[in-house]
Amino acid sequence: MELNELTISEAADGLRKKKFSSKDLVDASMTTIGGMDGDIKAFVYVDENGAYESAKRVDKMLAEGKDLPVLAGIPAGIKDIINTKGVKTTCCSPILKDFIPPYDATVIERLKDNHMVMIGKTNLDEFACGSSTESSCFGVTHNPYDLTRVAGGSSGGSAAAVASNMCMYSLGTDTGGSIRLPASFCGVYGMKVTYGRVSRSGVTAMASSWDTVGNFGRTVKDIAIVLSAIAGKDRRDLTMPDVEVPDYLGFLGKDVKGMKIGLPKEYFGKGVDKEVEDAVKLAVKKLEDAGAKVVEVSLPSTKYAVAVYYITMPAELSANLERFDGIRYGKKPPKDAEELVDYYFQARGDGFGDEIKRRIMIGTYVLSAGYFDAYYKKALKVRTVIIEDFNKAFGEVDVLVAPVFPSTAFKIGEFTDDPLALYMADALTIPASAAGLPSLACPCGKSKAGLPIGLQIIAPQFEEGRCLRVADYLATLQ
Amino acid sequence: MLTETQVRHIAKLARIRLTDEEVKKFSKQLSGVLDYMDILNEVDTKNIAETSQVTGLKNVMEEDVILPAQSGREELLKCSELSVDGNQIRVKRIVK
Numbered sequence: 154m155e156l157n158e159l160t161i162s163e164a165a166d167g168l169r170k171k172k173f174s175s176k177d178l179v180d181a182s183m184t185t186i187g188g189m190d191g192d193i194k195a196f197v198y199v200d201e202n203g204a205y206e207s208a209k210r211v212d213k214m215l216a217e218g219k220d221l222p223v224l225a226g227i228p229a230g231i232k233d234i235i236n237t238k239g240v241k242t243t244c245c246s247p248i249l250k251d252f253i254p255p256y257d258a259t260v261i262e263r264l265k266d267n268h269m270v271m272i273g274k275t276n277l278d279e280f281a282c283g284s285s286t287e288s289s290c291f292g293v294t295h296n297p298y299d300l301t302r303v304a305g306g307s308s309g310g311s312a313a314a315v316a317s318n319m320c321m322y323s324l325g326t327d328t329g330g331s332i333r334l335p336a337s338f339c340g341v342y343g344m345k346v347t348y349g350r351v352s353r354s355g356v357t358a359m360a361s362s363w364d365t366v367g368n369f370g371r372t373v374k375d376i377a378i379v380l381s382a383i384a385g386k387d388r389r390d391l392t393m394p395d396v397e398v399p400d401y402l403g404f405l406g407k408d409v410k411g412m413k414i415g416l417p418k419e420y421f422g423k424g425v426d427k428e429v430e431d432a433v434k435l436a437v438k439k440l441e442d443a444g445a446k447v448v449e450v451s452l453p454s455t456k457y458a459v460a461v462y463y464i465t466m467p468a469e470l471s472a473n474l475e476r477f478d479g480i481r482y483g484k485k486p487p488k489d490a491e492e493l494v495d496y497y498f499q500a501r502g503d504g505f506g507d508e509i510k511r512r513i514m515i516g517t518y519v520l521s522a523g524y525f526d527a528y529y530k531k532a533l534k535v536r537t538v539i540i541e542d543f544n545k546a547f548g549e550v551d552v553l554v555a556p557v558f559p560s561t562a563f564k565i566g567e568f569t570d571d572p573l574a575l576y577m578a579d580a581l582t583i584p585a586s587a588a589g590l591p592s593l594a595c596p597c598g599k600s601k602a603g604l605p606i607g608l609q610i611i612a613p614q615f616e617e618g619r620c621l622r623v624a625d626y627l628a629t630l631q
Numbered sequence: 632m633l634t635e636t637q638v639r640h641i642a643k644l645a646r647i648r649l650t651d652e653e654v655k656k657f658s659k660q661l662s663g664v665l666d667y668m669d670i671l672n673e674v675d676t677k678n679i680a681e682t683s684q685v686t687g688l689k690n691v692m693e694e695d696v697i698l699p700a701q702s703g704r705e706e707l708l709k710c711s712e713l714s715v716d717g718n719q720i721r722v723k724r725i726v727k
Contacts, residue, residue, distance in 0.1 A: 238702075252710065253710070254710075255701070255702035255703075255706035255707055255709070255710060256701035256702045257701075347686075348685050348686055349686050349688075362683060362684060362685065388693065388698060389698075391691045391693070392684070392686070392688060392691075394686045394687075394688055454674070456670070457670060457671060457673075457674055459667075460667060460668045460670050460671050461671070463664065463667075463668070464668055464671075471645060478646070479712070480711060480713060480720060480722055481707075481710060481711055481720065482710040482711060483712075484712065485712040485713060490723055491723065491724065492723050492724050492725070493722055493723040493724065493725045494646070495723070496722070496723045497646040498646055498647065498648040499648055501645075501646055501647045501648070502647050502648030502649065503648075505647065507653075510642075510647055510649070510653070510657065511657060511660060511661060511664075513645045513647060514638065514641045514642060514645060514647070514657065514661060515661060515664060515665070517641050517644050517645045518633070518637075518641050518661075518665070521641070521644065528668060530681060531671050531672075531676060532668075532671060533681035533682055533683055534674075534676035534679045534680070534681050534682075535671050535674050535676060535679075536681075536682040537676075537679050537680055537681065537682045538674060538676070538679060540682060540685070572660055572663075572664065573660075573663050573664050573667055576664070587685075588685060589685030589686055614685075614686065
């Protein structure tokens, strides 16, 4: 096995047994990136110097016999919407193309405390707005399983980087499906946490009542290790409830006997590819054979989630993106303006791509006088109805299992002229986000064409451990 | 449903300059998106409360302790591409 194919714990073990150094791990990442990333385009910036410097520090400490955390010296990829002090953070938007943040996001501080080795920054849809990374100003990330297809989005670079062994884990963000969808398309695990489980401080805000920061990995254990490092209260993000972080590794290696698994009927059937439905149901059957109790449940408001999302998210986004005016940070427009207001029009007109303009305008419209009640307030109420569906379902079952996406990865360019069709891509991931629930995307087989299929395990708020327990056991059955 | 005049008005509110082609394109695309939102009218929301925060937190209190700054004045000013005058960023004229 090549070094870059190891899991985090295997690599950590090898480092401690002096079988290889952190520098060797970085070498393996760099070689893989050099060989493949010209085609895949998972990274928008490779921090070669920074990675080797961090590796050198870890190797020195290991040589001195220091007791280091398991993530020490392990190569990571970071979504380019997460601030990294001194390292360009662009949100893949023209307006931030040369922005170098003066501070680290809390999740980066925490990973640095764990002596991470950051390989580089990964590609995303501009400001995380999209389901395919096609709206990135650096160009699309290609699916490692089929270069003519998308890797999913918005965290497409983070998923493709882990899937193609360019790094051992990565961070992403999930607002309406941006971790789960690319994880599913690229055949890796992707953890969308409970709203407020992981600090959002230093992560560029998209839709503040939906945004979460989570992680990608090739095994459930790798997911649990990284989640343990990043989860937990942060004074700089006051939307985090004071809920203790459990020992996530303690949920692994357990069976599922007696667990109640719900299959939401609205997530199957019409519109869902038979291959996807069969793969998800086969996985559920295996869990049932292993002693889990499987029941069908109903989440009747599922079909309203996309509309709720595409009203409230652009509303929040339009307010959050007001700060990008080309003054305190961001690109100065090439043409000089006479007055400040013209400067704003130019900086924002030149600095934002089409999808951002569309969403800012939808948000501005639904918040404007005369439309506020009809769109925005109505959406906030239907959000409550969606949450009540989940509350009712979790009165009967421990977790829900469903497909992540109705098909496998779609072709690059398939939805270019039809934004609404692309918005529908999030139909099966938005509902859990609406309720702030954790959901773990897990690989569950491949289509006849060889493309990965993913399922998601959804749990009540702050019950990430249940997702990990079911996913870990399922992995032993596959 | 969203006329070109409305698109121009919204873009003005949002301080985004649009070309004529963009106005045409967005008018069509945004109309399609907004028409789709009508699906919400199927849901009876009488007596349903609004959700704007999903974990139920409100009025979060913290000890009044000053945290160390994450970055200094100089570093913050360096983020701007505009010219800096003392501790301020020089911007275009606001009023005539």
